[in-house]
Amino acid sequence: MDRGVSLVEEVPLSSRKRQQHSLRVPQGAIVVRSAIGRFVDYIPIECPLCSSVPETINHLFIHCHFTQHLLFASSLSFRVGDPNLTLHDMFKHWISTPNGEENFCYGDNEVLTSVQNPPLIQRWVPPVDPYVKINVDGAVGRSDFSGAIVARDAYDMFRGCGTFYDNKTCDPIEAEARALLLGLECAQKLHLSHCIIEGDAQLIIKCITDSDSTIPWKIRALVLNIRTTVSRSFLDVKFLFVSRNFNTVVHTLAKYALQTHVTD
Numbered sequence: 001m002d003r004g005v006s007l008v009e010e011v012p013l014s015s016r017k018r019q020q021h022s023l024r025v026p027q028g029a030i031v032v033r034s035a036i037g038r039f040v041d042y043i044p045i046e047c048p049l050c051s052s053v054p055e056t057i058n059h060l061f062i063h064c065h066f067t068q069h070l071l072f073a074s075s076l077s078f079r080v081g082d083p084n085l086t087l088h089d090m091f092k093h094w095i096s097t098p099n100g101e102e103n104f105c106y107g108d109n110e111v112l113t114s115v116q117n118p119p120l121i122q123r124w125v126p127p128v129d130p131y132v133k134i135n136v137d138g139a140v141g142r143s144d145f146s147g148a149i150v151a152r153d154a155y156d157m158f159r160g161c162g163t164f165y166d167n168k169t170c171d172p173i174e175a176e177a178r179a180l181l182l183g184l185e186c187a188q189k190l191h192l193s194h195c196i197i198e199g200d201a202q203l204i205i206k207c208i209t210d211s212d213s214t215i216p217w218k219i220r221a222l223v224l225n226i227r228t229t230v231s232r233s234f235l236d237v238k239f240l241f242v243s244r245n246f247n248t249v250v251h252t253l254a255k256y257a258l259q260t261h262v263t264d
Contacts, residue, residue, distance in 0.1 A: 034055055065128075126154050131195060134197050163256075180226060200247045
């Protein structure tokens with residue numbers, strides 16, 4: 001295994017050793033190829049993950065495209081917007097938050113998840129290019145239901161939206177599944193090859209992404225339809241669960257469709 005990769009994967013599990021490792025990172029005490037290359041000739045110094053630029057501390061842990069995808073796909077949904085961001089600045093910001101220094105030095109959780117309420121991610125987070133993120137949501141009335149989708153790209157640019165309305169009784173889980181399918185149909189109309197479908201229906205997303213999960217019979221046909229569409233029409237589709245607090249725009253649109261009976 002390449003040493004540059006193993007340094008990331010072999011972080012010890014004990015909280016004490018995690019603390020020691022985490023303190024070494026912002027201090028530049030992790031061995032990277034650019035540092036080795038200063039002392040050893042004929043050593044490749046390019047990043048082993050992207051092979052595009054020399055491997056430095058800041059590149060490996062922040063700016064490598066591979067790392068940015070990991071940060072964005074993690075529970076942090078962290079998106080690096082500043083190309084000049086350094087690990088020193090990032091840790092300084094995290095430690096400056098309330099209880100940040102205590103959590104960083106003594107907490108039992110991972111450093112990145114121990115900081116309380118990091119302000120950089122308290123909003124809808126754009127995807128990483130070339131992905132387009134499509135947020136979806138369903139709404140249910142007494143005898144009708146609706147759904148909505150909103151698509152935005154890596155530059156916060158609006159790419160499209162859509163709604164559906166049906167005047168029959170429906171369980172919330174069915175409305176959410178229909179909204180997920182509408183999101184995929186929107187991606188097809190936009191001719192997307194890479195997209196992220198993001199919604200607040202965790203059970204349905206698990207049913208779609210986990211082939212071993214038990215699918216409720218009411219949404220079985222919809223889930224299988226979604227899986228088939230993904231396999232046939234896209235290079236890569238990610239389904240992500242998000243709290244409703246981060247899904248407010250499409251939630252408002254779904255409620256509007258329910259009130260006005262709009263399908264568009």
